Amino acid sequence: MSTFSYIKGLGFHVPERIYTNTDLEKIVDTNDEWITSRTGIKQRHVVEDETCHDLAYEASLKALQEAGMEAEELTHVIVATFTGDMPIPSTSCLLMERLGIKNIAAMDLSAACSGFVYAVEVARALINLDPTAKILVCGAEVVTSRVNWEDRSTCVLFGDGAGAAVMVAGTGDESGKILDTLVRADGNHGMNLTVKGGGSAYSYKAGDTVGVENFVEMQGREIYKHAVRSMTSISNEILKRQGLSIDDVDVLLPHQANMRIIEAVGKKLGILREKVFANVDKYGNTSAASIPIALADARESGFIKDGDLVLLATFGGGLTWGSSLIQF
Ligand code: ACO
Numbered sequence: 001m002s003t004f005s006y007i008k009g010l011g012f013h014v015p016e017r018i019y020t021n022t023d024l025e026k027i028v029d030t031n032d033e034w035i036t037s038r039t040g041i042k043q044r045h046v047v048e049d050e051t052c053h054d055l056a057y058e059a060s061l062k063a064l065q066e067a068g069m070e071a072e073e074l075t076h077v078i079v080a081t082f083t084g085d086m087p088i089p090s091t092s093c094l095l096m097e098r099l100g101i102k103n104i105a106a107m108d109l110s111a112a113c114s115g116f117v118y119a120v121e122v123a124r125a126l127i128n129l130d131p132t133a134k135i136l137v138c139g140a141e142v143v144t145s146r147v148n149w150e151d152r153s154t155c156v157l158f159g160d161g162a163g164a165a166v167m168v169a170g171t172g173d174e175s176g177k178i179l180d181t182l183v184r185a186d187g188n189h190g191m192n193l194t195v196k197g198g199g200s201a202y203s204y205k206a207g208d209t210v211g212v213e214n215f216v217e218m219q220g221r222e223i224y225k226h227a228v229r230s231m232t233s234i235s236n237e238i239l240k241r242q243g244l245s246i247d248d249v250d251v252l253l254p255h256q257a258n259m260r261i262i263e264a265v266g267k268k269l270g271i272l273r274e275k276v277f278a279n280v281d282k283y284g285n286t287s288a289a290s291i292p293i294a295l296a297d298a299r300e301s302g303f304i305k306d307g308d309l310v311l312l313a314t315f316g317g318g319l320t321w322g323s324s325l326i327q328f
Pocket of ligand 1: 223261315
């Protein structure tokens with residue numbers, strides 16, 4: 001009997017402070033009508049003094065609790081993020097320390113908004129190597145730390161938060177079975193979506209002033225087209241690889257970047273609108289945290305029910321994209 005990876009527990013956490021579209025009208029020249037009609041976003045959660053690993057910690061506690069596991073049982077911690085607390089130590093090491101555990105593997109993974117699905121793929125490979133592995137996979141971001149609050153074309157899009165999943169091996173048909181995962185990238189178009197500052201090619205000297213390169217810069221239209229194309233094609237590819245059709249899917253759960261993108265992907269895939277999960281209106285785009293927040297939210301709210309086949313589709317900077325099929 002072949003070994004599969006299972007999601008045993010899910011959890012998410014967002015900071016308390018909320019910026020509504022109306023709040024943003026006081027910061028940049030924008031308005032609720034523009035943001036709502038172009039993106040579907042109504043509000044986003046923004047940190048006050050929490051760090052990335054604080055958010056990851058709260059989400060992880062919930063995922064561990066749902067899995068019925070203690071942190072001491074974990075063998076690996078993976079945090080997908082591009083807005084970790086600091087380059088060194090990694091956010092996964094900070095998270096481990098906070099969870100009160102040591103002497104296990106910890107690493108951060110950088111694939112922008114696709115980071116969580118990439119981390120799931122890495123965890124699946126680790127579980128195949130060692131079926132006793134118990135892996136905490138987290139997507140955690142303080143995207144607002146990398147947002148230029150003077151750039152209305154980007155600052156309205158993002159929010160902060162974290163989502164976490166506990167992954168273990170199994171063989172049966174219990175809930176959370178990951179049937180397949182696919183991840184892809186294309187560096188040719190990477191410069192359409194950048195955060196350059198702080199990287200070694202854009203490093204600062206003591207006393208330098210931070211410029212716009214420190215923040216998200218984006219060719220919105222290019223990214224929009226890539227997002228729709230890539231999420232649609234990888235979803236079709238993973239379904240084909242599993243001998244399934246879109247009619248077998250109970251829930252499509254896409255990266256929560258923009259409602260227009262989410263609806264366009266659903267339409268191209270030919271899935272009923274009521275099967276498509278969206279919470280971008282409440283949280284905005286939380287990058288690598290978006291998929292695990294959406295998964296945990298959809299499970300908690302009953303949108304994903306026992307027995308449902310869930311299709312994840314994601315895209316992000318790099319450019320990167322990916323998909324996963326999970327049987328709950
Ligand atoms: N409020 C009011 N007006 C605005 C705002 C704003 N917040 N932002 C831009 N505008 C103006 C522009 O200045 C422009 O005005 P002009 O015509 O006078 O020059 C006008 O609105 C149209 O701007 P566009 O950029 O052409 O607007 P578009 O319809 O393309 O929508 C958007 C922009 C929403 C960003 C869209 O391109 C998009 O969704 N792209 C994908 C972005 C995305 O999802 N990124 C996530 C990437 S991060 C990740 O997930 C990895």
